[in-house]
Amino acid sequence: MYSFNYVRPSSVAEAVKALNGGNFLSGGMTLLPSLKMRLARPETLVDLAGIAELTGITIEGDRLCIGAMTRHSDVASSADIQRVLPALAELAGGIGDPLVRNRGTIGGSIANSDPSADYPAAAVALDATIVTDRREIPASSFFTGLFTTALQAGELVTRIKFPMIKRAAYAKFPSPASRYAMVGVMVVDTGKGVRVAVTGAGPCVFRQEAFEKALDQNFAPQAIDGIVVSAEGLNQDLFGTPEYRANLISVMTRRAVAAVQARR
Amino acid sequence: MGIAVAMVVNGRNVTAEVDERTLLVEFLRRDLRLTGTHVGCDTSQCGACVVHVDGRAIKSCTMLAVQAAGSAVTTIEGLGSGTQLHAVQEAFRNCHGLQCGYCTPGMIMTAVELLKRNPNPSEHQIREGLEGNICRCTGYHNIVKAIASAAKVLQATAAA
Numbered sequence: 001m002y003s004f005n006y007v008r009p010s011s012v013a014e015a016v017k018a019l020n021g022g023n024f025l026s027g028g029m030t031l032l033p034s035l036k037m038r039l040a041r042p043e044t045l046v047d048l049a050g051i052a053e054l055t056g057i058t059i060e061g062d063r064l065c066i067g068a069m070t071r072h073s074d075v076a077s078s079a080d081i082q083r084v085l086p087a088l089a090e091l092a093g094g095i096g097d098p099l100v101r102n103r104g105t106i107g108g109s110i111a112n113s114d115p116s117a118d119y120p121a122a123a124v125a126l127d128a129t130i131v132t133d134r135r136e137i138p139a140s141s142f143f144t145g146l147f148t149t150a151l152q153a154g155e156l157v158t159r160i161k162f163p164m165i166k167r168a169a170y171a172k173f174p175s176p177a178s179r180y181a182m183v184g185v186m187v188v189d190t191g192k193g194v195r196v197a198v199t200g201a202g203p204c205v206f207r208q209e210a211f212e213k214a215l216d217q218n219f220a221p222q223a224i225d226g227i228v229v230s231a232e233g234l235n236q237d238l239f240g241t242p243e244y245r246a247n248l249i250s251v252m253t254r255r256a257v258a259a260v261q262a263r264r
Numbered sequence: 265m266g267i268a269v270a271m272v273v274n275g276r277n278v279t280a281e282v283d284e285r286t287l288l289v290e291f292l293r294r295d296l297r298l299t300g301t302h303v304g305c306d307t308s309q310c311g312a313c314v315v316h317v318d319g320r321a322i323k324s325c326t327m328l329a330v331q332a333a334g335s336a337v338t339t340i341e342g343l344g345s346g347t348q349l350h351a352v353q354e355a356f357r358n359c360h361g362l363q364c365g366y367c368t369p370g371m372i373m374t375a376v377e378l379l380k381r382n383p384n385p386s387e388h389q390i391r392e393g394l395e396g397n398i399c400r401c402t403g404y405h406n407i408v409k410a411i412a413s414a415a416k417v418l419q420a421t422a423a424a
Contacts, residue, residue, distance in 0.1 A: 006267060006284040006330050025331075032326050033308055045284075047331060073320070077381075097396025099311060099374065102320040103327065178309075179395065 001035045008047040012054065012133050012158055018046050019154050025049075026069060026108035029100050054107065054158060057081060063129075063161045064088075068107025073098065075106060086263070087168035087186070088126075091118050094172060096179050107157040110142075113149045113204060115235065116180035120205035122162075122170060125186035125197035129161040136161075146203040165190060169259035171252040172200070175239055182240055183248035187256035189219060196253060201234050201245045211253055219261070221254035269333040273298070274342030282329045289313045291329035292339060300340040300369050304398070311397030314370035315339045321377035323396070340369035343376065351421070352376050352414040361410035363401035371397050375411045383419055387412065 004022070009015045015024065022044030025031055034040050048054055054069040057078050064085050066075065075081055076093035095101055095109075095118050109119040110130060123130070123139035130137045133156045142150050151157070165188055172184030181200030185208075188195045194215040196208040214223045229249045234242035270279045273296060280295055292298045292315065301324060304312030308326035315324045316338040343350040352375050355361065362368045371394070378385060378393040385393065390411050391404070399407060 001285040004284055006328070008330075008333075028326060028328075028331070029308070032328070036306070049331065097311075098378070098393055099314055099321055099323050099396040100308070102322050 002038060002041045004035075004042055005044045006047065007044065008050045010050050010052070012051060012156060015046050015048060015051060016133050016154060016156055018044065020044055021153075022046060024111075024156060026111075027071065027104040028108075029096070029104040030108070030112050030114065048107075048156075059084065059164070060161075062164060064164050065159050065161050066106055067159050068110075068157045069105050070107075072096070072101035072104050072106070072109075076101065084164040084166075085126075085162055085168070086166065087170050087188075088122055088162065091122055091170040091186070094118065094170075094174070094179070106160060110160060111149060111151060111157045113143050113145075113147050114180075115146055115203050115205075116175075116182070116184075116200045118170070118172065118181055118184055118199060121181075121184050121186040121197045121199040123160065123197075124205050124207060125188045125195045126162050126165065126168065127190075127195065128163075130157055131159045131161060132157055143205050148204075163190075166263055167191075167260050169256045169263070171255035171259060173248050173252055183245050183252050185249060185252040185256050187215070187253060187260055189215075189260055194219065196256075198249055201249055203233075203235070208249065208253065215257065219257065221257045221261075223257075224250060224253055267330055269330055271332050271334060272336040274338060284328070284330055286329040287325055288315070288317075288327045288329050288332050288337070289324035291332075292324065292337070298339050298341050302366055302369055304366065304370075309396075309398065310367070311370040311374060312367050314373040314397065316373060316377065319377075319380075321374050338373075340372060343372070350376065351417045352379070352411070355410040355414035355417065356407070359406050359410035359413055361402065361407045367397060367399045371399065371407055375414065378411070379415055379418055383422070384415060385411070 007018050023042040025045045025047045055067040058065045072092045072095045081089045109117050128139045130142050167189035170186045172181045183200045186197045194212050196211045199205045210227050211224050229246040231242035231246040234245045266281045302312040304310035308323045313324040318335050390408050
């Protein structure tokens, strides 16, 4: 690691002021390995762990609000989230491994926009709202590309607001080594239309509109039979070709639809 | 350079000046000489370095010592009472849950938290709970048996 200054402020205002071109440190599950490999050289690390206003799981009106520093294990085990948005608790319980889930945070995952991260699929499919220190950003315009988001320099995600929809499910095919999504699909039946968001397959989370239209007509796994998913632009790595991933998008979508149907 | 940290490690108050870059596992092993916590991969995959911070099992190769300032840390040395092994340690011995022993401290620290969250896990839940710990000798079977056996012992103790 290159050297850096470390600060641990106790408020969002102090954190934003202290950043000075450095990096916010939330759970550190991506940032610390990057620093160890000298892929980044921030002058300052602003640890968000001491900021009480970034924690907490609350229900405000028709929205589930999750503080940015909420750990994956806390989302997975929250009785409130299991009740009002079970798909999100299940998704969080499948991230990485239990030790990673004890450190990694929802805000860190959202802000990082890793192409294989799980939360972006939930945020986009559920049409969540990303709240920052200065504005609210709809998830549909938040994730802009590979590790890039609509966040401005120095802008801090403070919480994420989700609609409470029980008819939703996430199905992922995890990399057997890292448990990152080779492909993960979140399917949401909002009552006014079906939304399907895909992570792991491309440079950034995206919606699968052809599937959405078919599922609007007939909400059943076989509704997407015969719809060809193009492999163009999909990810290629040691674990799978673009064609393999294109097929996984269909397979995982069918599994997620079946899981929604199985919900009571 | 350097920043003052204070934390409680295995029940003992510890203060030290550390470089900001010092990993928690380096601080435990090098500064405190608590070498029971191992470094396997150093890339947050293998779980040999698992310790508890404020009761949660974490990989100490992927946490800075300064991040643990103000926290209570428990390492494998802090599990037993000094003369008596923790039930999970005892079960690993009885079930032959180790061969070379390198992964064992991390396995045990992960298992202790797993049993705290879920005192009566199924075999599947134990295997899922060990996803962040890699063992290259045992094939995991005896580790899983050890944890199931420790769960029975701990439940009997709790009921007594």
